[in-house]
Amino acid sequence: MLVKQFVDEGLGNSSYLIAAEESGQAAVLDPERDVDRYLQTAEGLGLRIIYALDTHLHNDFVSGSREIAAQAGAQVGASIEARVDFEHLPLSEGYTLDLGGVRIATLSTPGHTPEHISFVIYEAGKPAPAAVFSGGALIVGGAARTDLLGQELAAPLARQLHHSIHDKLMGLPNEATVYPTHGAGSFCAAPSSRERISTIGREKLWNPLAQAADEGTFVELSLSGLPSYPTYFKYLRAINQRGPALLGGVPVLKPLNPKEVLQLSSHGAAILDTRPPQAFAAGHIPGSYGIPLGAPLITWAGWVIPFGSPLILISSDEKEREAAVRQLIRIGYDDLRGSLLGGMEAWEAEAHPVARTPAMLAQELAERLEQGKAPLILDVRSDAEWRAGHLPGAIHIEAGRLPFDDLPLPKEELKVIHCGHSDRSMVGISVLEQRGYRNLVLLAGGYSKWQAAGYRTVRET
Numbered sequence: 001m002l003v004k005q006f007v008d009e010g011l012g013n014s015s016y017l018i019a020a021e022e023s024g025q026a027a028v029l030d031p032e033r034d035v036d037r038y039l040q041t042a043e044g045l046g047l048r049i050i051y052a053l054d055t056h057l058h059n060d061f062v063s064g065s066r067e068i069a070a071q072a073g074a075q076v077g078a079s080i081e082a083r084v085d086f087e088h089l090p091l092s093e094g095y096t097l098d099l100g101g102v103r104i105a106t107l108s109t110p111g112h113t114p115e116h117i118s119f120v121i122y123e124a125g126k127p128a129p130a131a132v133f134s135g136g137a138l139i140v141g142g143a144a145r146t147d148l149l150g151q152e153l154a155a156p157l158a159r160q161l162h163h164s165i166h167d168k169l170m171g172l173p174n175e176a177t178v179y180p181t182h183g184a185g186s187f188c189a190a191p192s193s194r195e196r197i198s199t200i201g202r203e204k205l206w207n208p209l210a211q212a213a214d215e216g217t218f219v220e221l222s223l224s225g226l227p228s229y230p231t232y233f234k235y236l237r238a239i240n241q242r243g244p245a246l247l248g249g250v251p252v253l254k255p256l257n258p259k260e261v262l263q264l265s266s267h268g269a270a271i272l273d274t275r276p277p278q279a280f281a282a283g284h285i286p287g288s289y290g291i292p293l294g295a296p297l298i299t300w301a302g303w304v305i306p307f308g309s310p311l312i313l314i315s316s317d318e319k320e321r322e323a324a325v326r327q328l329i330r331i332g333y334d335d336l337r338g339s340l341l342g343g344m345e346a347w348e349a350e351a352h353p354v355a356r357t358p359a360m361l362a363q364e365l366a367e368r369l370e371q372g373k374a375p376l377i378l379d380v381r382s383d384a385e386w387r388a389g390h391l392p393g394a395i396h397i398e399a400g401r402l403p404f405d406d407l408p409l410p411k412e413e414l415k416v417i418h419c420g421h422s423d424r425s426m427v428g429i430s431v432l433e434q435r436g437y438r439n440l441v442l443l444a445g446g447y448s449k450w451q452a453a454g455y456r457t458v459r460e461t
Helices: 036-044 065-072 151-171 200-206 215-222 233-242 258-266 277-282 297-304 318-330 343-349 362-370 383-388 423-434 446-452
Strands: 002-008 013-020 025-029 048-053 075-079 089-091 096-098 102-108 117-123 131-135 177-180 270-273 311-314 336-340 376-379 415-418 440-443
Touching: 002 036, 013 036, 013 102, 013 177, 036 048, 036 065, 048 065, 065 075, 102 151, 151 200, 151 215, 177 200, 258 270, 258 311, 258 336, 258 343, 277 423, 297 318, 297 423, 311 318, 318 336, 336 343, 362 446, 415 423, 415 446, 423 440, 440 446
Parallel strands: 025 048, 048 075, 075 089, 131 177, 270 311, 311 336, 376 415, 415 440
Antiparallel strands: 002 013, 013 025, 096 102, 102 117, 117 131
16 A cells, blocks of 8 residues: 645645555545545556546535546545535445555544544554555544535534544554545544644543543533634635535736736736735735735635636746636635746836835834834734743734725824734735725734734733
């Protein structure tokens, strides 16, 4: 058995290529939309992909299974309970797929989603399973959350998840390797470790949900401490059930001159600037979204840009632009109209309007606080980060809420915005600019710089 893991750090997810080396036949599990990675890896290893399998209808990314089927001639396998609207193998418990030396057995493991299945792997001549691809039913140190389909289903699904973990997955051999899809950094995940692969035996010892034998305790534990999640999640389950549009490869964007950008934006296209925060602050197109590639873009674009928006990209270079396109198509932002040819240099050369964001050093802000002349301080970090410590007198609004909430902020008064470093601050500043807020200043280095300098912080009691 050969297993290759593909980690998406932005989503906190893993997808996998599994193969029987002797036969050269392979399957890809929970693939993302830009499937050239899997196809190239398989080709380099002399493998033929015959199956593209999904453990569940994903809320956080567009499945690449149909894309693999179209490009590699593979068969799509999906849970029979998913009721997908395209050609596929309907998989139910006990259904087995053969790679010629490696068997993939379907195990029904609902909870994270109602239709969730896992894949138990058997190697030729060995009666005990060698591994399980557990999707979100079991992750390192936890399990994926059960509230993504609405609060009314959260507890019933948590009870199903209890059964899936305790009556099914924990019955596998202690030595069986656990390959989850969701992991550290995923908004689909309940509390977990930073590691992405485990064993059944290890999860029995260290996973709080695997130790919570009582159903009531399990449900309470699985539903506690869940963070907010990006708004685009509510669209992708239906897309994956219906069947994502086939792309045929990673889109190559049309180069647009400044005049074409102006024309498209006047007809509703959103401008997305993926350059680093310092570059965006130094000069950007008024009204554009400033979402640095490393924010990560894949999360924050899906959080603050209305789903389905036509997009124009501004990037530092071709490599950054391709990486941005990959991240966008993975979450269903397919309406990519083009990219600004020549970047901001071309825009400024034609004397079009440019907005700039000043920065304030931590030292200056600390001096103002000490003198009682502090501006309004807006902390856009997560709730958990805020509770762990924040600047004195700051207001807290998570960056993901800024496009939609009624904001208790003055329009014209000086406002210093910060996150942990700078990426989310820039997202927040660009959204506030769009909503008509002025006098927005970036706290240079964010909370980490403030804390490292030894300035005073406070904690919520």
